[in-house]
Amino acid sequence: MRRADRLFHLVQLIRGRRLTTAAWLAQRLQVSERTVYRDVADLQHQGVPIDGEAGVGYRLGAGFELPPLMFTQDEAKALVASVRLAQSWLDPALAQAAQEALGKILPVLPAGARAAAQALAVYAPPVGLPADVQRTLQELREAVQERCKVRVQYTDLGERASERTLRPLGCFYWGKVWTLAAWCEQRNDFRSFRIDRMQSVQVLQERFRDEPGRTLADLARLKGVRLQDEGGAVQAMATGPARASR
Structure with missing residues (x-):
């Protein structure tokens, strides 16, 4: 993974959690904790409002925005698979919300990723929870x-x-x-x-x-x-x- 891509991914990981440790980030990014500390310091120096410190955890300051994300084909497939499973094994409200969220995501995906996701041969027949x-x-x-x-x-x-x-x-x-x-x-x-x-x-x-x-x-x-x-x-x-x- 290029360093620029790793830094972008690091910000996304911190943004998605209330508090994120360097150990967890290192595991997800497949780098050392020392690399995480260095990357966080560089991002802070560039003006990204990452609060926290080594040994405690990090969180992203309020008001920081990143450009809209584009999903990879594998990420889009994972979303489709998750929603199909949700129809049978979640409660009705969450299953419906998952379906509606997917309906908002698929139309804005690149054509290739959208087609690959919709053609995913993974299904959950309606034999789940009564x-x-x-x-x-x-x-x-x-x-x-x-x-x-x-x-x-x-x-x-x-x-x-x-x-x-x-x-x-x-x-x-x-x-x-x-x-x-x-x-x-x-x-x-x-x-x-x-x-x-x-x-x-x-x-x-x-x-x-x-x-x-x-x-x-x-x-x-x-x-x-x-x-x-x-x-x-x-x-x-x-x-x-x-x-x-x-």
Whole structure:
């Protein structure tokens, strides 16, 4: 990669995240951390408002704009593949938004990239989530975003029924199965619930705030896993399906 291209890509990576470490940038750009430090210093010297420092992380200052981007053929194919998968495995609102976003992107691509993306032989037949599970997933995702507690009627894998009041923390996809990670007020602990085993979900008006020991980041640290968030809010990635609550 030419240095000019690397600098442009570096700015794009920093722009897409709330906080970006040199180690993460070095991994994505396939260079050393020392090279990242040098590139960031050069960009700052040229007037690019990159805030932060080595060992802490970087963010892009407000108001900085770059010219519109053109996607490569592989990037355009990846977008099409992602949207096709979304139709079956995301909730209806996100699936529709993904389709609408793709509809805005494809028309402005170069003809070659657009044709290659539309001809991509990767498909997701409509055999994904049942409609009721999709609707529940959307309710829970929105409750996570709004920080609203939920009350659920749940049947576990042992066919035991219970009612729980939860602080929903995140929705996780394991391949055919979605789970909700939550703080359970009945158990006063973290629990994971299979969304397809929820008999009913009521989103409550009561909101909650992050409290030490009860956040998604706390759960990730407790389980020793790593949730990958491009925004940089939580850095962890789960290594396998969480056990459903009992």
